[in-house]
Every structure is written in C-alpha cells, then in structure tokens.
Amino acid sequence: MPDTSLYSAEFLRVKGLAERGVAEAQHSLGFMYVNGQGVAQSDELAVSWYRRAATANLAQAQYNLGVMLQKGQGVPQDFMLAAHWYERAASQGYALAQYNLGWLYAKGQGVAQDVGRALHWFRLAAEQGEPGAQHNLGMMYDTGKGVAQDHDAALDWYRRAASQGYARSQYSVGLRYDSGQGVARDPAQALGWMRKAALQGYAPAQFNLGLRYDKGQDVEADGEQAMLWYGRAGIQGHASSQFNLALMYDTGHGVPQDDALAAIWYRRAAQQGHAGAQDSLGMRHEHGQGVVQDAAQAAVWYRRAAEQGLPVAQYHLGQLLDTGNGVERDAVEATAWYRKAAEQGHLRAQFDLGLRHENGIGAAQDSVQALGWYRRAAAQGYAAAQYMVATLLDRLDLGDPAEATDWLHKAADQKHALAQFELGLRYDCAKGADKDYEAAHFWYLCAARQGHARAQFNLGVMYAAGQGAPRDLVEAYAWLHRAGGAGIGPARDYLARTARRMDAQQLSQAESLLHA
Numbered sequence: 001m002p003d004t005s006l007y008s009a010e011f012l013r014v015k016g017l018a019e020r021g022v023a024e025a026q027h028s029l030g031f032m033y034v035n036g037q038g039v040a041q042s043d044e045l046a047v048s049w050y051r052r053a054a055t056a057n058l059a060q061a062q063y064n065l066g067v068m069l070q071k072g073q074g075v076p077q078d079f080m081l082a083a084h085w086y087e088r089a090a091s092q093g094y095a096l097a098q099y100n101l102g103w104l105y106a107k108g109q110g111v112a113q114d115v116g117r118a119l120h121w122f123r124l125a126a127e128q129g130e131p132g133a134q135h136n137l138g139m140m141y142d143t144g145k146g147v148a149q150d151h152d153a154a155l156d157w158y159r160r161a162a163s164q165g166y167a168r169s170q171y172s173v174g175l176r177y178d179s180g181q182g183v184a185r186d187p188a189q190a191l192g193w194m195r196k197a198a199l200q201g202y203a204p205a206q207f208n209l210g211l212r213y214d215k216g217q218d219v220e221a222d223g224e225q226a227m228l229w230y231g232r233a234g235i236q237g238h239a240s241s242q243f244n245l246a247l248m249y250d251t252g253h254g255v256p257q258d259d260a261l262a263a264i265w266y267r268r269a270a271q272q273g274h275a276g277a278q279d280s281l282g283m284r285h286e287h288g289q290g291v292v293q294d295a296a297q298a299a300v301w302y303r304r305a306a307e308q309g310l311p312v313a314q315y316h317l318g319q320l321l322d323t324g325n326g327v328e329r330d331a332v333e334a335t336a337w338y339r340k341a342a343e344q345g346h347l348r349a350q351f352d353l354g355l356r357h358e359n360g361i362g363a364a365q366d367s368v369q370a371l372g373w374y375r376r377a378a379a380q381g382y383a384a385a386q387y388m389v390a391t392l393l394d395r396l397d398l399g400d401p402a403e404a405t406d407w408l409h410k411a412a413d414q415k416h417a418l419a420q421f422e423l424g425l426r427y428d429c430a431k432g433a434d435k436d437y438e439a440a441h442f443w444y445l446c447a448a449r450q451g452h453a454r455a456q457f458n459l460g461v462m463y464a465a466g467q468g469a470p471r472d473l474v475e476a477y478a479w480l481h482r483a484g485g486a487g488i489g490p491a492r493d494y495l496a497r498t499a500r501r502m503d504a505q506q507l508s509q510a511e512s513l514l515h516a
Contacts, residue, residue, distance in 0.1 A: 223254015
C-alpha cells in the first residue's frame with residue numbers, strides 16, 4: 001500500500017476524478033506529476049496521464065504530451081509523435097501547439113521540412129497573440145523566407161511581441177531603431193528596447209549593451225557597465241561576451257589589467273569555438289601569459305582557430321610549424337597555412353610567403369611568385385614589402401625602373417632604412433630617377449640617423465665634397481667615424497684624409513659631435 005500521507009488532499013481529489021475518466025482531471029494530474037505538486041515528481045506518470053487526456057481530445061493535454069515527446073522527458077524522444085499530438089491540438093486552435101508545430105515544420109523534425117506549413121501555423125498562433133509565433137513570423141517577413149520580404153510587416157510583428165514583453169522581439173525592435181531600418185534612427189529607443197530585453201536575461205541584448213558601454217556608442221563609455229552586461233551574458237555562455245571580457249582584462253580597458261582572468265575568459269569562449277578566443281589563448285600559451293607556457297597547447301588552439309578560417313591563427317600556426325616550436329617542424333605545412341592566411345589578405349603572411357618563394361623554403365623557388373605576394377603586402381602599405389618589390393623589380397629587370405623608385409619612396413616615407421639608403425643611391429647615381437644630390441643627401445641622412453652604416457659613409461663623403469649640402473668637414477668626420485666603427489673599411493681612409501684637412505678646433509667639434 002502506498003503511503004497516502006505523502007499526498008496532498010488536492011492530489012487525492014484530482015486523482016479520484018482522473019481515475020473516473022474526467023479528461024481535465026487527467027491533465028491536471030499529469031501536470032502535478034511533472035511539477036511534483038502534492039506528489040513525488042514523476043515524468044513517466046505525467047506522460048501516462050497526459051496521454052489519457054490527450055486521447056480524450058483535450059487540446060492542452062495533447063500539447064503537453066507533444067512537449068514531453070519532443071524533449072524526451074519521461075518517454076523516448078520522438079519528433080514524429082510530438083508532431084502528431086501538436087497537430088491534433090493545433091487543429092483545435094491551441095496557439096502554443098500551433099507555434100511548436102510551426103517550429104517542427106521549419107526545422108524538418110518529425111515532419112518533412114516545409115516553410116509554407118511553418119508560416120501557416122506561425123500565422124495562426126501569432127493572430128491569437130502568441131509572442132513567439134509573432135516573432136518568428138516577423139523573422140520570416142524580414143528574410144523573405146516562405147513569404148515576400150516585407151520589412152514593415154516584420155517590424156509590426158516584432159512590435160506586437162515586444163509589447164508583450166517577448167525579449168527576442170524587444171531586441172529586434174532595438175536593432176531596428178539602432179540601424180534606422182523602417183524607422184527613423186533613434187538611439188534612445190534602441191537603448192531602451194535593448195535594456196528591456198537584457199533585463200530579462202536575453203544574452204544577445206546584454207552583449208549589445210555591454211558593447212555600447214565599452215565603445216561609448218550612443219552612451220557615455222562606462223567600463224563598469226560594460227563589464228556588468230558582458231558578465232551577465234558571459235555567464236550564460238555567450239561566447240562573444242566572454243571574448244570581450246577577456247579583452248578588457250587583457251588590455252586593462254575599464255578594469256585593472258589581469259592576465260589570469262583574461263585567460264579564464266578566453267578559455268571559456270575558446271571552448272565554445274570562438275576563433276578569436278582560440279587564437280588569443282594560443283598566444284598566451286605560446287608566451288606563458290597568464291597560463292603555463294606550453295607551445296604544444298598553443299599549437300592546439302591555433303589549429304582549432306585556423307581550421308575555422310581565421311587568418312591570424314593560420315599565420316601563427318605556420319610560424320610554429322616553421323620553427324618546430326611545440327610541433328614537429330614542417331616547412332611545407334607551414335607554407336600551406338601561410339598561403340591560406342595570405343589569400344585572406346593577412347599582410348605578414350603575404351610578405352612571409354613572398355620570402356619563402358624567393359628563397360625556396362617549403363615552396364618552389366619562384367621569384368615571380370615572390371614578387372606577386374610582396375606586391376599584395378606592399379599594396380596594404382607594408383614598408384618591408386614595398387622595399388622587396390623594388391628590389392625584385394630591379395633584380396628581375398621587370399618594368400620601368402621608375403616603378404621601383406616609387407615603391408622605395410613609399411617605404412622610405414615610412415622610415416624604412418634600407419629603402420631610404422637605396423633611394424639615396426638612385427638619386428646619387430641617376431638610376432630610375434634624375435640625378436639629384438640634394439635628394440640623395442636627404443635620404444642618406446634619414447638612413448644614417450637610423451644607423452645604416454653605408455648611408456653614414458656616403459653621407460660623410462658628400463659632406464666632405466660639398467655634394468647635396470654645403471661642405472662641412474665636422475659633419476663629414478663624424479659620419480665617417482660612425483661608418484668606420486660599424487665596419488665600413490673605406491671609411492678609415494676617408495676619415496684620415498678628412499682629418500688632415502681639419503684644424504684643431506674642427507677636430508674638437510667633431511669629437512664633441514660624436515659624443516653628443
């Protein structure tokens with residue numbers, strides 16, 4: 001005999017009615033078993049009683065039985081049977097069943113996927129005020145899926161659901177006011193709707209609020225508020241929020257910098273497949289920042305992100321394979337990853353791929369291929385690549401020498417010392433440019449100040465001869481002395497000749513200049 005003292009009086013009353021075949025009581029009894037209301041909780045017994053009421057054609061019981069079958073709660077999961085019971089309830093006008101049946105048709109679960117049928121059931125439920133169906137109907141109008149695209153109709157359905165407090169629709173209305181699509185852009189309205197959805201725990205809205213406070217978009221930048229909303233979404237598993245939290249701790253933006261906390265949040269996002277977080281976690285393992293240094297772990301995370309197509313991770317993985325750091329060294333595979341990154345526009349990968357083709361490292365030696373990759377990186381403004389384009393144009397004797405000079409100018413303007421020296425030579429020797437000693441002097445001086453020894457030597461010679469600038473033996477002596485100290489052999493002879501032309505005061509000035 002069961003211990004009836006465990007049952008409430010209400011349970012015993014309902015059970016008596018259910019056993020006499022009253023369908024409403026059978027449904028209520030099932031509900032009590034699901035929720036452990038007045039009786040020990042039992043999904044299996046709930047299904048049994050829901051089934052009796054559903055068989056008696058009670059729409060609410062048919063819906064709840066469908067839910068149990070769809071979830072596999074108290075019964076093996078069975079989408080086909082779930083669809084059967086939803087359809088019986090939906091045909092009686094039960095809005096929640098119409099909504100769920102629409103989802104099954106949209107996803108092709110238990111029924112053949114049919115956008116038209118999904119639209120039909122969503123519309124019936126939406127017209128009865130079911131907010132989830134109203135939202136889904138809005139999405140179908142927004143995307144033109146199963147119906148002619150109509151952004152105004154979409155907004156109307158979003159508004160209907162939002163006015164009932166449906167968070168996803170509140171977020172969608174907020175996005176409309178943010179973008180000004182179908183309505184006048186109104187940042188205050190956008191923020192208001194986003195906040196309503198966020199306060200209900202809708203993670204995308206919480207992320208959006210965090211982003212606004214983080215970047216100061218339509219609100220005053222506020223690191224604490226950004227952290228609050230990113231944190232609420234991040235705890236729910238919102239990967240982009242977790243990644244942005246990690247970035248804030250990583251950079252100390254709005255919060256005290258904390259490598260350990262940054263690593264924790266990067267890891268959470270990375271474990272969910274966030275490619276940027278995977279790459280960042282790889283970098284931290286490679287350099288031992290906030291985690292134990294472990295190049296093999298770095299390679300694991302780089303590879304996960306690289307396989308998702310993230311170019312920076314493809315480049316980082318290529319570097320590890322190139323050096324054999326944490327993985328077996330493989331120049332060919334390294335080149336393959338560099339190529340994937342380069343083809344997506346990764347500047348350093350394009351440059352390094354040029355180097356590999358030029359030198360035959362993990363790829364066929366091919367100067368023309370090298371030039372092509374250098375050109376791509378050069379077009380993005382990378383000074384080292386601009387210099388290499390000029391160098392290869394000269395070496396391969398391709399095109400107009402003036403083109404090489406133009407590339408040298410681009411690199412030299414970015415303070416690339418080798419380009420500055422080569423540009424000085426071109427003006428000095430009239431190669432690819434008209435002879436111009438003043439220009440030659442200027443570019444030699446720029447390179448010399450960066451420690452380029454041959455530029456220092458040529459500059460000293462020009463000062464001694466008065467080429468491109470007034471003769472200045474003090475400057476000549478100082479630059480020739482620096483060039484000699486850097487290992488330029490002829491500088492010693494020129495230095496001695498220059499010293500013989502100088503008086504004691506000039507030599508003293510030169511020595512002072514050297515030690516300034």
